[in-house]
Amino acid sequence: DTAVSQTPKYLVTQMGNDKSIKCEQNLGHDTMYWYKQDSKKFLKIMFSYNNKELIINETVPNRFSPKSPDKAHLNLHINSLELGDSAVYFCASSQDAGGGGAYTEAFFGQGTRLTVV
């Protein structure tokens, strides 16, 4: 069974379109994330949700809107897609270590390669 699964794996779309990426984890984790990996392989946090509550919202255009219907799911909706949005988007999850001190590792989904043309 896949621990963190996201769909679709590939997404090619035209500028100006709206698209969504879905993510589900079956690990029972409390926290889920969206990361963006650019062409230089740099992984940058976009959003973090803990028990359906948004706790991190980095400097991301408000065209990006995450939604967490329950703690096992975190979706990403992107409006008015732009060429610069082309990247690989990774969903990840981790178990809340209770804040502070040691922090548990994040498990990643297989990624969604978004290409905006």
Added chain:
Amino acid sequence: QKEVEQNSGPLSVPEGAIASLNCTYSDRGSQSFFWYRQYSGKSPELIMFIYSNGDKEDGRFTAQLNKASQYVSLLIRDSQPSDSATYLCAVNADTGRRALTFGSGTRLQVQP
């Protein structure tokens, strides 16, 4: 200033040699340190984590942490061609921030 810095490489080592990957971080409050391996076109997978100063060994991998110098490294002994990948250093600060900050990764090439 980047929060987590790594040499982008490529680092090229012959098969059987020791590969040494280095990472520095800027936030002195960082508590947890992770090394991920990422093959081309794949997702990052955890190799090692370390929380305390010193060395931590797991098979052919050793993670080393020096909080005073804000430095963490990964040693891969008896390197194999299958170790060829990008290695990502990730850090979590003790600020209640529940997310990892990643370096840009070091590409390792193990030559047969």
